[in-house]
Amino acid sequence: MRILCCVKRVPAPGAKINVTADEQDVDAAHLGFTTSPHEECAVEGAVQLTEEHGGEVTVMTLGTSDAEEQLRYAVSVGAHHAVLVDAGDNTWDPQRTATALTAAIRDAEAAHGSDGTAEPFDLILFGNESADSGGFQVGVRVAHALGRPIVQGIKGIEIGDDTVTARREIDGGFEVYELPRPAVLGVKEGLNLPRYPTMKGRLASKKVEIGSVGATADAGGQARLRLHRPEEAVSETVILGTGPEAAAAVVDVLDELGVL
């Protein structure tokens, strides 16, 4: 079983997200970087599946060479191979990103095949949406371009003979989908609780050779003008009291709101 995880490097936001002076990006001067949370669970899910069924996990990202940090992190928690799709900068729109990733996936599948026949990844995992730009579409576009089925919002994955069964959380329960492989899934945080790197994993992440491929794709129709912070609602907080003595005032509020 060969599984591909497409991940994104994003700033790890603190209490507040600031924007750079030119309003084109998040000011990351005082922020670290991390893997977008849904995708961290995608990597963990892929590693767990290969631990159970055998096989290998490849992690791929489109971004700048800085994103090698996230690729190496994925290796430190169990991924086997890493590919950087070098975009040169971080301004790519969703259509352009999807086109470049599709080409890189086709190349990786062709390289793994033989006699001119590509061997597809059994499963490709995306995050449901990236934590920063939240476009909700790159995985769907890639799946369509590859001619494979995709379902989003997945919080449970089981591998069948030639299928993958996926669970999607809905209000008060879950839906079950059964897709033939090769398939693509957009997963959500909650799929699992990602592990921490082991010492062995850390060593592997230092040694792993990161494949780097160029990226060319035309810009899509959506272009950024600027980023800005929403107006913050200013709340005049009424302090109802201190400690358990405030209970009566709290219940007055509940009564007033009609929820008592």
Place this chain on the structure above:
Amino acid sequence: MLLVIVEHDRGVLVEAAKEALTFGRALAATMGEDLEAALIGSDDVDLVAAAGEYGAETVHTCTHDLLVDYGPDAHGAVIAQMVEELEPAAVLACGSDRGNEFMAHAAARLDVPFVANCVAVTPGDSWSMTRVQWGGSLLEDVTLDAEVPLLTCGLHAVAAEAGEAGAGDAESFDVELDDTVTVTMVKDRVVLEAGVTLPTAPVVCGGGRGVGSADGFAPLEELAALLNGRVGCSRAVTNNGWRPHSDQVGQTGTRIAPEIYIASGISGAIQHWVGAMASKHILAINTDREANMVTKADWAVIGDLHEVIPAIIDEVKARRG
């Protein structure tokens, strides 16, 4: 004509669909176009009537054997055909999980852009819009160059409001669907809990790192049960394994919109706040008067939640006799 895809679940109108119709009515007026609606997989008269009440002149209903339950690819295929045959000036849906999913499928099929979670849209020769990033902690202004703009409006970007009613004439739309769309159709549904759920609860009792342990949630459970509410939690709590992820409120969890959110021992990191900000009222219980959650709340109690919540429980019981 602006086409709004009216989301429903097996014939039950989704609340956010009313927001999309409200958002769409204003947008159609700005565009100088009629508002029309589409129902995929249903021709239910009540749904048609609801779309009419919200201003739709025509409601395109589309039923088919392959549309009996939700399937993202089937929905995308229907929308793509509607774009080609009805030639709308733009298509809008609500930015729910499904809305963003099926619009992405439609966009992929049509090979056109799709802008998710808009909060403001300026139509014109060149369209521009403001959309949500980071789950709502940042906004992005973008321009859009597209033959037909495909958009979703962010959840709670507007409050649902029936305005001037439209004619609401139902018109059947014939769709041709390939069997391949069944591959991504819901195969089964499992109901884990009936009744009030986290996204729909009128009261949510949320706990954060300050709760301290899985067992520490017992008083929150009791209070939530007393108030016909649900327990929610922050990401720190699920990362510690104290609560299941389905209880997580925030950017990567559930968006709540209760009458009151009682947030206990939650500092109010931005990722949590964006999941809670649609709450109509917020009451924070925290030892730190300067915590984000306290400064953003309508009311606060400064103190240890382990003492305050049992006292609230006692008071509720006492008043009810």
